[in-house]
Amino acid sequence: MPISIYYQTNAKEWKRAENDTAVPNDASFIWYDFVNASAEESKLLASQFHFDPLAIEDTIKTVSRPKLKKYPEYQFLVCHLINPEDYRAQAINLFMKGPILVTYHKGSLGKLGDVEAAIQKRYPSQSVTPEDVAFIILDFIVDSYFEYVDHIEDEVFSFEDRHVNDTADNKLMEDVFQIRSLIIKLKRVTMPMQELIQHLKEDTSFTKTKKQKMYIHHIEDHIIKQMHTIKSAEEMTGDIRDNYDSFNSYRLNNIMKILTLVSVIFLPLTLITGIYGMNFGNMPELEWDDGYFAVLVVMLLISIGLIIYFKVKKWF
Numbered sequence: 001m002p003i004s005i006y007y008q009t010n011a012k013e014w015k016r017a018e019n020d021t022a023v024p025n026d027a028s029f030i031w032y033d034f035v036n037a038s039a040e041e042s043k044l045l046a047s048q049f050h051f052d053p054l055a056i057e058d059t060i061k062t063v064s065r066p067k068l069k070k071y072p073e074y075q076f077l078v079c080h081l082i083n084p085e086d087y088r089a090q091a092i093n094l095f096m097k098g099p100i101l102v103t104y105h106k107g108s109l110g111k112l113g114d115v116e117a118a119i120q121k122r123y124p125s126q127s128v129t130p131e132d133v134a135f136i137i138l139d140f141i142v143d144s145y146f147e148y149v150d151h152i153e154d155e156v157f158s159f160e161d162r163h164v165n166d167t168a169d170n171k172l173m174e175d176v177f178q179i180r181s182l183i184i185k186l187k188r189v190t191m192p193m194q195e196l197i198q199h200l201k202e203d204t205s206f207t208k209t210k211k212q213k214m215y216i217h218h219i220e221d222h223i224i225k226q227m228h229t230i231k232s233a234e235e236m237t238g239d240i241r242d243n244y245d246s247f248n249s250y251r252l253n254n255i256m257k258i259l260t261l262v263s264v265i266f267l268p269l270t271l272i273t274g275i276y277g278m279n280f281g282n283m284p285e286l287e288w289d290d291g292y293f294a295v296l297v298v299m300l301l302i303s304i305g306l307i308i309y310f311k312v313k314k315w316f
Contacts, residue, residue, distance in 0.1 A: 002041055004033040006116065012125045014116060020048075027099070029128045034104040042104075049102055051076075051095055059093040059104050066196035068206060073097060075206065077134055079141050079196070080189050081107075082148055087185035092141065096130035103137070115140060131206060135215045138200075142193065142222050148186055149226045155179050156233045159240065173244060176237055183234050190230065194223050261315060265306045269299045 005017040008029040017023045023030055032049075034041065045056045055076045058064040069076040074097035080089040092109075095102040109115055118136050119128060156179060200206055201216045272295060276285065285291045 002035050002037045003044075004035065006031040006033070008128050012127065014120050029099050029101070029130070029133075031101045031103070031130075031133060033109070034102070035108055036106055037104065045095075045102070045104070049095065049097065049100070051097075051102075055095075059091075063089055063091045064093075066192045068196065068199060068203065070205075079138055080193055081105075081141055082145060082186070082189050084148075087148070087182060087189070089189045092137065094130075094134050094137065096134060099130070101130035101133050109137070109140075131208070131212065135212060135219070138197070139215065139219050139222075142197075142219050142226075145186075145190060145223070145226050148182075149190075149229050152179065152182055152186065152233050153229050155182075156236050159237075173241070176240055176244070180234070180237050180241075183230060183237070186230055190223065190226060194227060197223055257315070261310055265303055268302050268306075272299060 005020065005023060006014065007017060007023050007027040008014055009024065010026050010028055012028075034045075042056075042060050045051050045059065046053065051074070052071060055069065055071075058078070063080075064078045066080050067076075067078050074095055077094040077096070079092045079094070081092060082088075083090045090106060092103060092105040095104075103109070115133075115136060118140070119133060122136065123132060159175065159179075197216065197220050201213075201220060207213050207216050276283070276295065285295075288294065
């Protein structure tokens with residue numbers, strides 16, 4: 001069933017209901033979890049819970065930027081998961097209305113962890129509010145980022161080991177740009193979430209109790225750590241790219257220097273061969289018996305002299 005229903009009794013017991021009618025009237029907290037809901041089930045957001053049509057449209061049809069929006073009777077919170085296939089944002093939408101929490105998302109929350117167990121562990125024998133559960137879900141979401149952030153960090157730190165024997169420059173730079181592509185995709189999810197967490201920390205109407213304030217600080221610490229790791233990885237890959245560009249420039253300059261020196265050596269030799277290749281009739285050197293060998297010796301001496309000169313100048 002795409003809609004799961006959980007509730008807390010007055011005795012502070014955490015239970016699951018098969019359908020809406022099985023929820024007792026005296027339940028202190030009710031959680032409706034919409035997972036891959038059909039079009040008919042999605043209509044319940046308007047018909048049963050009476051949420052704003054624009055908020056419903058954001059929930060069903062789009063992936064909204066992480067935000068907290070307040071309405072007279074309820075609050076609407078959007079958080080982002082990371083899709084492991086393409087690192088795109090995957091929205092988890094939360095509506096908090098009195099004692100009712102409605103979550104709407106694609107894919108099970110189970111991949112984040114056991115939310116039910118976390119609720120019972122963090123609030124044993126205590127009344128739970130929709131905001132309390134929202135903080136737990138937000139904590140699970142932020143903690144799920146560590147898998148991707150740690151993967152990026154491992155890729156960067158193992159870069160040298162992977163490419164120590166590489167001779168093809170294109171393989172090395174292809175790996176660098178792949179890592180930087182993943183970093184950009186991660187930042188597109190984590191940076192808006194960091195802004196949302198900062199906003200929640202400052203919003204006293206949402207973060208009310210001392211326990212909630214401590215919890216949001218805990219979540220903020222985690223995402224700050226992740227952002228620092230992402231920034232470090234970005235800087236390191238940038239350094240690798242800059243070092244590669246510098247090395248290429250250095251190597252190209254050396255090649256150009258050698259080619260220039262070779263050109264300088266051959267320039268006077270080309271001049272000599274050009275002069276004696278003009279075939280004018282009045283060229284007495286053409287009649288010399290040893291003229292050919294004499295010119296070769298002169299050309300050889302010029303070449304040796306230039307090479308020695310470049311060596312002395314340390315241009316070679």
